[in-house]
Every structure is written in structure tokens, then in C-alpha cells.
Amino acid sequence: MCAGVGWVPSMVAVSLIGAALIAYTWAALTGAVTVYAPYISEAGASPPQSGVFSLLLYFGSVLACTTMLVRYVVIRNLNRCGRRIVDALNVASLLAGLVAVSGNLIVSAYPVLTSRAIHNAGAYTMFLAAVLYMMLETGLTCCLCPQHYAKTMVWVRFGLTVASIVAVVFTACYQFVGERIWVEGDIDKPKHFREPGDPGFRELLISSLGEWFLVTVFLAFFLTFAYEFRRVMVTVDVFPLVGHMDDCIEVTRLRSHDSASLLISSSL
Numbered sequence: 565m566c567a568g569v570g571w572v573p574s575m576v577a578v579s580l581i582g583a584a585l586i587a588y589t590w591a592a593l594t595g596a597v598t599v600y601a602p603y604i605s606e607a608g609a610s611p612p613q614s615g616v617f618s619l620l621l622y623f624g625s626v627l628a629c630t631t632m633l634v635r636y637v638v639i640r641n642l643n644r645c646g647r648r649i650v651d652a653l654n655v656a657s658l659l660a661g662l663v664a665v666s667g668n669l670i671v672s673a674y675p676v677l678t679s680r681a682i683h684n685a686g687a688y689t690m691f692l693a694a695v696l697y698m699m700l701e702t703g704l705t706c707c708l709c710p711q712h713y714a715k716t717m718v719w720v721r722f723g724l725t726v727a728s729i730v731a732v733v734f735t736a737c738y739q740f741v742g743e744r745i746w747v748e749g750d751i752d753k754p755k756h757f758r759e760p761g762d763p764g765f766r767e768l769l770i771s772s773l774g775e776w777f778l779v780t781v782f783l784a785f786f787l788t789f790a791y792e793f794r795r796v797m798v799t800v801d802v803f804p805l806v807g808h809m810d811d812c813i814e815v816t817r818l819r820s821h822d823s824a825s826l827l828i829s830s831s832l
Contacts, residue, residue, distance in 0.1 A: 569634060570794035576627045577783040577790075583620035584779065587613050597756045600765075601772045604779065605683060606756040609675040621672035625665050631789055632661040632697075638796055639704055642712050650707050657700035664693035677756075691732050691778065698725040698785050721788060728781045735774035742767030 587608035591597045596610040608617030636658045643650045670686025702721040705713050742764040746755060749763030758765050805813050 568794045569796055569798050570790040570792075572627055572634065573631045573786045573789040573793060576624050576631060576786050579620050579624035579627065580779070580783060583608065583617050583624065584776070586620070587617040590616075598759055600759065601769055601776065602756050603676070603772045603775055605671060605676040605687065609677040609756075614675055618672040621668060625668050625672070628668070628786070629662065629665050631786065631793075632658055632665070634793065634796065634798065635701070635789060638792075639708070642708060647707070650704065653700050653704045653707065657697055657704060660693050660697040660700060664690050664697055667691075667693060677754075691735075694782055695725070695728050695732055698728055698782075701785075717788065717792075721785065724781050724785045724788075728778060728785075731774050731778040731781060735771050735778055738767045738771035738774065742771055 584604045584607070587604070588597075588602070590613035591602070591607040591610060592599045594613075596613070597606055608614055636654055639650065639654045643654070667686045667688075667690030671683060671690060674682040674686065676683040698721070702718070702725045705721050706718050709715060709718050743755070745764030745767060746758070746762070751758075751762060755768070758768060
């Protein structure tokens with residue numbers, strides 16, 4: 565039994581922040597990237613830091629998936645009256661969250677320097693699905709206010725969601741413009757070695773800073789779950805079906821009319 569599972573979403577933030585900062589510091593010190601705010605994926609693309617980066621992303625993905633499942637069960641238990649809008653938002657948010665986690669796994673499995681197309685597809689999937697997840701979870705919080713959530717939590721999650729939408733738009737737009745200018749400039753070095761004065765440097769810098777800000781907003785949103793999960797208890801029970809592990813399991817098969825009678829008696 566584990567009482568108070570607020571540490572789970574907290575560890576999501578710790579693992580993903582650790583992955584980004586360790587990869588950036590390691591890559592900058594070894595000269596794999598420049599110090600001018602590279603994309604997180606660029607910092608974690610070259611060995612040996614790519615191994616640590618991928619492991620921490622995998623670990624964070626597992627914890628993020630666990631957080632989303634716990635959140636789903638919590639909302640389902642709070643929705644005792646069975647409001648359909650709450651059930652629909654709850655299921656939709658879980659699906660969006662799992663899609664975002666899948667995108668994160670693709671990002672960690674396919675480095676940007678060796679599999680750029682697959683990596684970018686995973687990154688776009690992760691960011692868009694994560695923004696959708698935040699929107700749906702904010703809607704859930706609003707629907708359950710004030711019975712189960714304070715207005716402060718609604719506004720905090722709403723503000724983080726708006727910030728994520730603005731950040732993802734700025735990041736995508738400036739990346740598109742910056743990469744176009746970079747290609748037209750016919751630079752004879754990889755993009756992750758960009759420096760001030762290079763064509764498209766300013767646009768790519770703004771885009772990469774937007775990505776760092778976007779990830780920070782995502783993790784801040786997850787930390788709001790840490791606050792409420794301190795009031796959530798998760799239990800796991802184990803029931804041996806036999807006394808000796810070489811014993812056979814006895815299965816009782818009921819006939820159709822016997823099972824119907826059992827259901828009727830249990831409903832009385």
C-alpha cells in the first residue's frame with residue numbers, strides 16, 4: 565500500500581528536466597552542440613549523452629503514463645453522479661495523454677541526427693497531444709469545480725494551457741522560418757553548430773527557447789497533479805488462489821440458469 569502518490573508526477577518532472585539539462589551540459593562541454601540554446605533533441609542526439617538522455621526519457625514516459633492512469637481513476641471515482649461530459653472528457657484526456665507518451669518514446673528511440681523525419685513526427689505528435697491533454701484536463705477541472713476543485717486550480721491549469729498553446733505556435737512558426745532561411749543561406753555546417761551571425765540564427769534561437777519554455781510548462785502542469793495526488797491512496801492486493809503452488813486451480817462452471825439465479829440474488 566502506498567499512501568499519497570504525489571511523488572509520481574514529481575518524478576516525471578525531475579526525470580525529464582534531468583534528461584534535458586544533463587544532455588545540454590554534457591553536449592556543450594564536449595562540443596557536440598553550441599551553447600546558444602540548442603533544441604533539446606539536438607543536445608541529446610550524440611553519444612554518449614544520448615544513452616542517458618534516452619534512458620531518462622523512457623523512465624519519465626513510464627511515470628507519465630502512470631500519472632495519467634491514476635488521474636483517470638481519480639476522476640472516475642469523483643464522478644459518482646455519472647455526468648456524461650465528465651466521463652467523455654476523462655476518456656479523451658487519457659487517450660490524448662497516451663498518444664503524447666507514445667510520441668515521447670519515438671523521440672527517445674530515434675535521435676534527430678540519424679532519423680530526422682521519424683524524430684520530428686514523434687516530436688510534433690508529442691507536443692500537439694500534450695497541449696490537447698492539458699486542454700481536456702483543464703476542462704475536467706472546470707467541470708468538477710467547486711465540488712472537488714477550487715477555482716485557483718482551474719485558473720492555474722487554464723493559464724498553463726494558454727501558455728502552452730502560445731509556445732507551441734511560436735516554436736513551430738519560428739522553426740519553419742529559421743530552417744528555411746538556413747537552407748537558403750547554403751551553410752556548410754550542421755544546424756546544431758549554429759552561431760550568432762549565421763542565417764536564420766535568431767529565428768532558430770527563438771524557436772529553441774520556445775521549446776524549452778514549452779517543456780517547462782508541460783512539467784509545471786504535471787506538478788499540479790502532485791499537489792492533488794498527495795491526497796490520493798493507491799492500493800495493490802495480491803490473492804493466492806492456492807495454498808501450494810503445485811496445486812491445481814479449481815474452476816466451478818455454472819450452468820446458464822444457475823448463473824442467472826446467482827445474478828438475481830446478488831442484486832437483491
